[in-house]
Amino acid sequence: MRYMIILKATSQPATPPATELMEAIAKLGEEATRAGVMLDNAGLAPSAQGARVELVGGKVSVTDGPFAEAKELVSYALYQVRSKEEAVEWTSRFLKVHRDHWAGWEGEADVLRVFGPEDFAAPE
Amino acid sequence: MTISDPRRAIEAVWRIESARIIAGLARMVHDVGLAEELAQDALVIALEQWPTSGVPDNPGAWLMLTAKHRAIDLLRRRTRYEQKLEVVGRDMEIRQESAEAELDDALDDHIGDDVLRLLFTACHPALSTEGRLALTLRLLGGLTTGEIARAFLVPEPTVGQRIHRAKRTLADKRVRIEMPAPAELADRLSSVLEVVYLIFNEGYSATAGDDWMRPSLCEEALRLGRVLAALMPEEAEVHGLVALMEIQASRIRTRTGPGGEPVLLLDQDRRLWDRLLIRRGLDALERVEALGTFGPYGLQAAIAACHARALSAEDTDWERMAALYRVLAHVAPSPVVELNRAVAVGMAYGPARGLEIVDGLVEERALRDYPQLPAVRGDLLEKLGRLDEAREDFERAAALTRNERERTLFLARATGTPHQR
Numbered sequence: 001m002r003y004m005i006i007l008k009a010t011s012q013p014a015t016p017p018a019t020e021l022m023e024a025i026a027k028l029g030e031e032a033t034r035a036g037v038m039l040d041n042a043g044l045a046p047s048a049q050g051a052r053v054e055l056v057g058g059k060v061s062v063t064d065g066p067f068a069e070a071k072e073l074v075s076y077a078l079y080q081v082r083s084k085e086e087a088v089e090w091t092s093r094f095l096k097v098h099r100d101h102w103a104g105w106e107g108e109a110d111v112l113r114v115f116g117p118e119d120f121a122a123p124e
Numbered sequence: 125m126t127i128s129d130p131r132r133a134i135e136a137v138w139r140i141e142s143a144r145i146i147a148g149l150a151r152m153v154h155d156v157g158l159a160e161e162l163a164q165d166a167l168v169i170a171l172e173q174w175p176t177s178g179v180p181d182n183p184g185a186w187l188m189l190t191a192k193h194r195a196i197d198l199l200r201r202r203t204r205y206e207q208k209l210e211v212v213g214r215d216m217e218i219r220q221e222s223a224e225a226e227l228d229d230a231l232d233d234h235i236g237d238d239v240l241r242l243l244f245t246a247c248h249p250a251l252s253t254e255g256r257l258a259l260t261l262r263l264l265g266g267l268t269t270g271e272i273a274r275a276f277l278v279p280e281p282t283v284g285q286r287i288h289r290a291k292r293t294l295a296d297k298r299v300r301i302e303m304p305a306p307a308e309l310a311d312r313l314s315s316v317l318e319v320v321y322l323i324f325n326e327g328y329s330a331t332a333g334d335d336w337m338r339p340s341l342c343e344e345a346l347r348l349g350r351v352l353a354a355l356m357p358e359e360a361e362v363h364g365l366v367a368l369m370e371i372q373a374s375r376i377r378t379r380t381g382p383g384g385e386p387v388l389l390l391d392q393d394r395r396l397w398d399r400l401l402i403r404r405g406l407d408a409l410e411r412v413e414a415l416g417t418f419g420p421y422g423l424q425a426a427i428a429a430c431h432a433r434a435l436s437a438e439d440t441d442w443e444r445m446a447a448l449y450r451v452l453a454h455v456a457p458s459p460v461v462e463l464n465r466a467v468a469v470g471m472a473y474g475p476a477r478g479l480e481i482v483d484g485l486v487e488e489r490a491l492r493d494y495p496q497l498p499a500v501r502g503d504l505l506e507k508l509g510r511l512d513e514a515r516e517d518f519e520r521a522a523a524l525t526r527n528e529r530e531r532t533l534f535l536a537r538a539t540g541t542p543h544q545r
Contacts (some may be wrong), residue, residue: 033350034351034354034355036351080347082139083132084300089183091135096181122375
């Protein structure tokens with residue numbers, strides 16, 4: 001099963017993240033890669049550098065960032081694991097690393113299952 | 125809001141951590157079976173305590189420490205009776221004191237080495253192939269006996285026996301849990317790679333309606349391959365096998381049609397191939413190229429990549445593929461490889477050239493009952509306009525195959541249903 005984990009920040013401290021956080025994130029990523037479960041991951045630039053394309057009432061419109069939401073998307077990761085709980089465990093570790101190395105930071109991560117071949121299997 | 129079931133959360137932690145815990149314990153107690161029992165003890169304690177006490181902040185480290193304490197207790201008890209173990213016991217005491225400090229270093233170097241040693245032990249040539257498969261999935265994959273049984277379509281007690289026998293063989297033959305000597309490494313590694321690829325192919329051969337555990341073997345094999353690639357980055361064939369599996373897995377969704385019938389590679393809807401797995405496969409292949417040696421897995425991956433790189437069947441670089449098959453036939457000669465070469469040559473240089481190679485294989489004993497031989501020959505004859513001969517070959521292929529859906533496909537071609545390509 002493949003899961004996409006999307007991390008959002010709800011409260012960012014004024015202080016920049018310590019190098020220890022970057023090191024701990026890199027270490028956890030390495031651990032997940034060594035465990036053979038991390039397929040892909042990347043950090044996301046602030047929405048100020050992005051845009052939003054919308055379809056409303058048959059009209060496609062484009063708005064430049066930043067977006068008004070309080071939550072900024074921070075990063076995504078794709079895991080291949082054997083259960084939702086396994087994806088949740090890796091995600092919890094990721095959030096604990098933030099807790100341990102960046103006081104005041106708060107956020108949330110959505111753990112979403114990605115459709116795979118099993119969802120398109122022929123009916124028998 | 126609902127909180128996930130603690131039992132399932134514990135199982136997830138177990139899946140993530142069990143190989144490392146068992147591997148670490150095996151180094152302490154020098155016995156794979158005992159290491160697994162001790163690790164299981166820790167799991168049982170977790171299942172008793174966590175639902176009430178809550179899941180610890182670092183559940184992996186908790187399991188590891190609990191299991192280590194069990195091992196230390198056991199070794200101490202032995203030490204009382206066996207003087208010669210005193211040194212080990214003292215060693216254990218020192219380790220226990222430093223165990224807390226070790227927690228943060230759960231990733232330290234020797235853990236990877238422990239896992240690697242455990243994998244080489246589980247794939248030891250002293251064991252039967254079945255034993256190797258079951259023990260690898262059990263110790264390195266954290267699968268239960270029941271899950272392995274469902275995946276291989278055999279009764280659970282059979283798998284239990286295979287695992288039991290494999291552990292006893294390791295103990296009886298006093299197989300040391302260690303990396304093979306440099307002189308043996310190549311042979312021992314190919315035994316490991318063979319086990320991983322057998323697991324993959326078992327999953328790949330799953331058909332519609334099978335228990336979901338079967339296709340999930342592909343994911344498990346890929347995971348093992350990726351673990352191995354991280355632990356032995358200098359081994360070209362490890363990356364070759366990973367590349368091969370990633371690229372093959374990218375087509376899992378398209379290789380069967382809506383009715384469960386097989387869809388030939390060239391007829392598959394390439395837009396549905398898994399681009400992420402293809403990219404990972406091509407990346408792994410680049411690592412093989414960087415290391416500069418192509419073994420049988422690396423070559424098969426390079427061949428699979430010819431399909432993966434082509435956005436449509438017409439874009440396939442058949443000349444390159446024919447050349448790669450030639451090298452593969454040299455490195456790992458086999459009539460099946462030769463037959464596949466005939467297909468590539470037929471596509472690259474015309475059906476007559478392909479037919480020459482196939483006709484050289486007709487006498488091959490190993491292919492006597494192989495349905496793909498007449499199927500390939502029929503296809504080449506059809507392209508040459510020799511339709512009567514083609515029909516005979518397709519009928520022969522239909523008679524030989526044991527796969528019902530394949531038979532339907534061959535019979536359709538025998539009756540002259542025009543083949544789209």
